[in-house]
Amino acid sequence: MTSTASSNVTHLPTYPSARPAWVTDEVVARLTDRVFRSPDGDESIVATAPYDLAPIAPVPTSSAADVAAAVEVARLGAAAWNRRSFRDRAAVVLAFHDLFLAEQDQLIDLIQWEMGKARFSAWQEILQVANIARHYARVGEKYLAPKSVRGAIPGLTKVAETRVPKGVVGIISPWNYPFYLGVGDAIPALLAGNGVVSKADSQTALTLLFARELMGRAGLPTDLWQIVVGRGSVIGTALIDQVDYIGFTGSTATGRTVGEQAGRRLIGASLELGGKNPLIVRPDADLTKAAEGCVASSFANTGQMCIHTERVLVHADVYDAFKAALVKATEGLRLGQTYDYTVDIGSLASEAQLATVVDHVENARAHGATVLTGGRARPDLGPLVYEPTVLEGVDASMTVCAEETFGPVISLYPFSTDAEAIELANRGSYGLSASIWTKDTHRARLMAAAIRSGSVNINDGAAAAAGSIEAPMGGMGDSGLGRRHGAEGIRKYTEAQTVAEQRGMALGPPASMAVEKFVAMTNGQLKLLRKLRVR
Incomplete structure (x- = not known):
């Protein structure tokens, strides 16, 4: 594995402080003061910075009673907010858009400090939220506009389908994309006229709190969007018990629990869960572009994204050539820890994530898989840095074959026909994202229709579908239910209401x-x- 060192890449035996210089104790106090909790609360939670394993900052935690109070405050705020025109609400979101673009360097610093990703991966969160904010502010009113429909007696019955806010939306967002997934889901909920209570992940709470501060500066009413922090088993459960709709992004196991609890209360839920995403290389593919695209979709965000590629299916006729191109592209990645754009792959987010990656690779190696490149931790570059890893010879006896790794590890599998590729792609219970590389795009579209996946990218790894804000994004099977982005991404935060007016004779x-x-x-x-x- 090739690594590029620079003066600001950290090294053992001691790691310089990863805390950005501008994040003073006063800044931390200002941000953490935005956590909703009772005045007599005294418990805090302290995350560990991936770059140096030092404590980040104490963040006050909320109680179940605090969550209930936060929901009531947001509910009162939503009543006034919904009376404002959509144009007024959109003006706040667009002002927020301009603010976070202007102050993105600080926001990116926080994302890196708390989560450990490379700076370009952190900037991609800025890009995604900017597109979401602009899109929904500009076309959200169209998505929510009343729709005239045929009445029981044409001419005598006038009927409209209208959209009304759910009330208070709860959002439980993860650590891997704290800005995109935390704020990107809140924006359409707010624009639809709801109040929002967000459970910030304890690892990345400061990022979401900074975003909330910027939203307040943009003009969002103080009460409308509340942030709570704490253990999911306490405040996550309390949140679902109080809100009118819940959005959750995280593991399939936890998603099942969230869905069950929401179902008992008969409230809606959107659940984006895990993935074991396939990438198919057909024999006519441009192998250089396919290898580069595979590297991008596999190792971006250090492999810690639900839509990243984990299974690479390659036609037998081009297997060896593609393998060589993939290994070369992987070994060209720059590894390290910096607050600039000189590295491509940063750190894993936690010691637990590193342990999972190590376990999957070592289990595969012990059962006969071959490590083509990578396959080792790099403590010389950072305490949680692990080399991007390509495996072959993986079979069902190995943990990495079916379980989601959520790290910089992919496995190669040969196939002989399109039908076999589809069968391999559909193995397992997940169905979130897929990719097909080929010059025959008509054939690829036919294959896409047979692949059980919420998104299928043709000649792109994952970003084309995920970045298409007007298109719905979500999963099938164990990858969840519901969609973000597009019309469904804002309509899900509303109830459909039928308003029928009977004129003249009665029915x-x-x-x-x-x-x-x-x-x-x-x-x-x-x-x-x-x-x-x-x-």
Whole structure:
């Protein structure tokens, strides 16, 4: 594995402080003061910075009672917020857009300090939220506009389908994309007229709190968006018990629990869960581009993203050539820890993530898999740095074959026909993202229709679909339910309401007409409508 060192890449035996210089104790106090908790609360949680394993900062934790109070505060705020025009709400979101773009360097610093990713991966969160904010502020009103529909008696019944806010939306967001997944889901919920209570992940709470500060400066009412922090088993459960809709991004196991709890309360839930995503290389693919695309979708964010590639399916005719191109592209990645753009792959987020990656690779190696490149931790570059790793010879006896690694590890599998590739792609219970590389895009679209996956990218690894903000993003099977982005990404935060106005005669038989005569007459009308092909 090739690594590029520079003056600001950390090394053992001691790691310089990873804390950005501008993040003073006063800044931390200002941000953490935005956590919703009672004045007499005294418990805090302290995360560990991936770059140096030092404590980040104490963040106050909320209690279950605090969560209930936060929801009530947000509910009161939502009543006034929903009375404002969509244009007024959009103006706040667009002002927020401009603020976080102007102050993105500080925001990116926080993301890196708390999560450990490379700076370009952190900047991609800025890009994604900017696109989300602009899109929903500009077209959200169209997505939510009342829609006229045919009434029971055309001309006499006027019917409209309208959208009304859910009330208070709860959002439980993960650590791997604290800005994108924490804020990107809150924006459409707010624009739809809801209050929001967000559970910040304890690892990356400062990032979400800084975003909340910027939103307040943009003009968002103080009460409307509340942030709570603490253990999921306490405040996550309390949040689901109080809100009118829950959005969760995280593991499939936890997602099942969230879905069950939401179901008992008969509230809606959007769940983006795990993935074991396949990438298919057909024999006519441009192998250099396919290898580069595979590297991007496999190792971006240090492999810690739900849509990243973990299974690489390669046609036997080009297997060896593609393997060589992939190993070369992987070994060209720059590894390290910096607050600039000189490295491509940063740190894993926690010792637990590193332990999972090590376990999967060592288990595969012990059962006969071959490590083509990578396969080792790099404590000389950072305490949680692990080399991007490519495996072959993986089979069902190995943990890495079916379980989500959520790290910089991929496995190669040969196939002989498109049908076999589809069968391999559909193995397992996940169905979040897939990729097909080929010059025959018509064939790729036919294959896509047979792949059980919420998104299928053609000649791209993952970003094309995920970055298409107007298109829905979500999973099938154990990868979850519901969609973010597009029309569904904002409509899910509303209830459909039918408003019907009857004009002139009432429905049903007039008082002067026998019921039998009315039924016979209506039956004749039904037959006529069928003959006229009226919908």
